[in-house]
Amino acid sequence: MKKNSFRKVEPYIWIAPSIILMAIFILVPIVFVFRMALSDVSKAGLIRGFNGVANFTKVLKSAAFGLVLKNTLVWTVAVVVLSTILGFVLALILNNQFKGRKVARAIVVFPWATTLVIQASVWNFIINTDYGTLNTLLIKLGIIDHAVNWTSTPAIYFNWEIACGIFVTIPFVTFCVLSGLQSIDTTYYEAATVDGANYWQKLFKITLPLVRSSLTVSTVLNIIYVFNSFPIVWTMTKGDPANYTDTLVTYLYKLAFYNGRQGEAAAVSVIGFVILLVCASVYMIYTLRKGDDY
Amino acid sequence: MNETVKKPVSVKKVILRALLYLVVLDVCVITLYPYFAMFCTALKSRAEIFSPHGTILPVHALWSNFIDIWSRAPMARYLLNSILVAGGSTVIAMLCGIPAAYALARMRFKGQTAFLGFVIVSQMFAPVVLLIGIYKVMLTLGLTDSILGLVFINAAFNQAFTIWLLRGTFLGISSEMEQAATIDGCTRLQSMLRVLLPVAAPGIVTTLIFIFINAWNEYTVALCLISTDTNKPLTVGINIFNGYNMIEWQYLFAASIFAIIPVVILFMGIEKNLVSGLASGGVKG
Numbered sequence: 001m002k003k004n005s006f007r008k009v010e011p012y013i014w015i016a017p018s019i020i021l022m023a024i025f026i027l028v029p030i031v032f033v034f035r036m037a038l039s040d041v042s043k044a045g046l047i048r049g050f051n052g053v054a055n056f057t058k059v060l061k062s063a064a065f066g067l068v069l070k071n072t073l074v075w076t077v078a079v080v081v082l083s084t085i086l087g088f089v090l091a092l093i094l095n096n097q098f099k100g101r102k103v104a105r106a107i108v109v110f111p112w113a114t115t116l117v118i119q120a121s122v123w124n125f126i127i128n129t130d131y132g133t134l135n136t137l138l139i140k141l142g143i144i145d146h147a148v149n150w151t152s153t154p155a156i157y158f159n160w161e162i163a164c165g166i167f168v169t170i171p172f173v174t175f176c177v178l179s180g181l182q183s184i185d186t187t188y189y190e191a192a193t194v195d196g197a198n199y200w201q202k203l204f205k206i207t208l209p210l211v212r213s214s215l216t217v218s219t220v221l222n223i224i225y226v227f228n229s230f231p232i233v234w235t236m237t238k239g240d241p242a243n244y245t246d247t248l249v250t251y252l253y254k255l256a257f258y259n260g261r262q263g264e265a266a267a268v269s270v271i272g273f274v275i276l277l278v279c280a281s282v283y284m285i286y287t288l289r290k291g292d293d294y
Numbered sequence: 295m296n297e298t299v300k301k302p303v304s305v306k307k308v309i310l311r312a313l314l315y316l317v318v319l320d321v322c323v324i325t326l327y328p329y330f331a332m333f334c335t336a337l338k339s340r341a342e343i344f345s346p347h348g349t350i351l352p353v354h355a356l357w358s359n360f361i362d363i364w365s366r367a368p369m370a371r372y373l374l375n376s377i378l379v380a381g382g383s384t385v386i387a388m389l390c391g392i393p394a395a396y397a398l399a400r401m402r403f404k405g406q407t408a409f410l411g412f413v414i415v416s417q418m419f420a421p422v423v424l425l426i427g428i429y430k431v432m433l434t435l436g437l438t439d440s441i442l443g444l445v446f447i448n449a450a451f452n453q454a455f456t457i458w459l460l461r462g463t464f465l466g467i468s469s470e471m472e473q474a475a476t477i478d479g480c481t482r483l484q485s486m487l488r489v490l491l492p493v494a495a496p497g498i499v500t501t502l503i504f505i506f507i508n509a510w511n512e513y514t515v516a517l518c519l520i521s522t523d524t525n526k527p528l529t530v531g532i533n534i535f536n537g538y539n540m541i542e543w544q545y546l547f548a549a550s551i552f553a554i555i556p557v558v559i560l561f562m563g564i565e566k567n568l569v570s571g572l573a574s575g576g577v578k579g
Contacts, residue, residue, distance in 0.1 A: 008403075010401070010482070011397045011401040011402075011403035011406075012403065014393040014394065014396060014397035014401070015393065015394045015397050015398075015409060017389065017390040017393060017394070018390040018391060018393070018394035018453055018457065019394075019409070020390075021386070021390045021446070021449060021450050021453060022412070022413075022416060022450050022453050024431065024446075024450070025428070025431065025446050025447055025449075025450035025451070026416050026419060026424070026450050026451065026453075028427065028431050029419075029424040029426075029427025029428045029430070029431055030419060030424060030427060031427070032426065032427035032430045032431065033423075033424055033426055033427040036426060036427070045426075045429075045430065090321060093314065093317055093318060093321075094318075096314060098311075098314060098315065098318070100318070103322075104318050104321070104322055105565070106562050106565075107321075107322045107325055107326060108321065108322075108325060109558070109561050109562055109565050110325055110326070110329065110558060111325060111328075112561065113507065113554070113557045113558045113560075113561035113562075114511075114554050114557070114558070115510070115511035115513060115529050115553060115554070115557070116511070116513065117513045117529050117530075117533075118332075118529070118532075118550040118553060118554060119328065121536065121546060121547075121550065122328040122329075122331060122332050122547070122550075123328065125331065125332075125335065125543055125547075126327075126328065126331055130344075131343055131344050131345075131348060133331045133334075133335070133348070133350065135348065136348030136349065136350060137350060139348070140350060175565065221417075224417060224418055224420070225420070228420030228422055228423060230420075230422045230513075230514045231513045231514065234514075249420075249422045249423065252422075252423070252425075253422065253425065253518075256425065256426050257425075257518065262426050265426055266426055266427075269423045269424065269426065272423055273418065273419065273423060276418055277418060280418065
């Protein structure tokens with residue numbers, strides 16, 4: 001009897017350390033953020049009482065928010081879509097047998113392993129108008145004859161940030177797809193070849209359906225990571241000038257820690273989370289349902 | 295795919311082959327270019343970097359830049375802090391994550407799905423979105439501006455990955471051996487420690503290296519929580535060379551190379567296992 005009741009409690013003892021850790025450092029902060037989003041918060045961060053949706057209306061009414069939201073969507077969609085396509089193609093290429101494949105795979109890992117803040121610093125240096133190495137390189141190669149201003153407008157600068165985001169996101173997609181590709185039974189391809197299928201038919205009828213679960217994993221995780229990505233934008237432009245290159249996370253960082261408007265920053269956090277939850281669930285439900293057809 | 299029968303080499307195949315090598319070469323060159331630029335710049339003098347006639351390779355390689363950074367900034371301290379943060383987070387994340395992943399893989403209990411659900415949803419909250427809340431928690435615990443605080447945050451936000459990867463690893467291993475050990479009189483803890491963990495070692499090493507890298511590369515929370523210079527990890531600390539008035543690119547990049555190298559080496563070691571782990575953790579429901 002005693003042993004039986006222990007068996008019932010046992011699993012909870014095993015998961016307890018993990019639960020305690022996540023409860024203190026993730027769950028409690030979540031509760032704080034939601035509470036602050038609905039409260040009047042002083043500049044020093046003291047909660048002065050419930051004030052309904054006032055923080056949300058303040059955020060939604062501010063002129064910058066629309067722009068920031070648009071930037072975030074452009075940033076997330078552009079980085080996730082382009083890096084997924086490029087990463088997928090790169091995986092197909094690296095899945096071929098060729099000399100130096102191991103070296104190529106090792107090199108492709110580099111951007112994934114490098115901390116984003118350093119990656120962003122290097123890009124900032126490369127595209128600098130006055131002393132950047134991109135200008136130097138292109139002048140030496142004779143492609144341009146004078147230094148070009150690569151960051152003449154905030155919109156162009158933002159595109160560079162997107163390019164940097166794509167650059168660092170590709171390896172993750174590539175390796176997720178590669179793992180999917182390697183688990184495909186080669187007899188499928190042999191049978192298709194016998195039936196006279198060409199390369200594109202094999203790609204769309206065999207490869208793509210079979211790596212879809214890998215692509216779903218990488219896409220869902222990427223939507224979350226890219227949406228919440230802070231270091232690239234922060235290092236390259238800090239969201240300046242005005243809010244032209246801000247995304248939700250850099251915007252809320254400035255609201256909270258530069259402007260002392262923590263209530264509004266918390267409201268931005270909540271808005272961001274809701275958007276993310278909706279997008280990720282819709283994507284997951286959509287792809288899982290499509291997967292059931294097979 | 296795998297051609298076992300030798301066919302006569304067609305022109306089309308040769309062209310495709312050449313194209314393949316060309317594309318791979320391009321990808322490698324583009325990927326390595328930022329590192330090349332970083333390394334060359336780290337060897338230049340300030341005057342050379344800012345000279346109107348730009349150079350690609352350094353005219354005089356100034357290896358002393360790599361030595362100067364240690365005296366110009368508390369680099370040794372940053373490095374030590376990074377090791378402490380990454381190492382500490384890894385230990386705590388594994389100590390909490392292994393038993394949780396074991397319970398999820400080997401036991402059935404009420405709330406199992408809810409727990410797994412929370413683990414997945416917790417991934418959606420990046421630390422940056424919760425920074426205000428995290429800051430409050432840290433104030434309450436007296437852990438702002440402390441390395442220990444960073445250790446706990448990194449461990450907590452890596453729980454999802456730890457549990458996800460380890461649960462996949464454990465599920466991929468048959469439980470027969472453990473059952474046999476239990477019949478022989480081992481407790482669950484003993485059978486896990488002596489039977490399961492040795493078999494799961496490759497998956498565990500992959501997971502712990504991955505957490506180490508994540509914590510080593512973490513920037514945002516450290517930027518927000520740490521104000522004392524000597525408590526900063528490398529990712530935040532090296533920005534001492536990236537001042538508002540002038541940027542010492544040569545020092546910034548020399549220091550960056552120290553921050554990158556250990557991680558790149560570790561990463562190349564686990565790359566293959568990590569990805570298969572990611573996929574299996576997700577598929578095995």
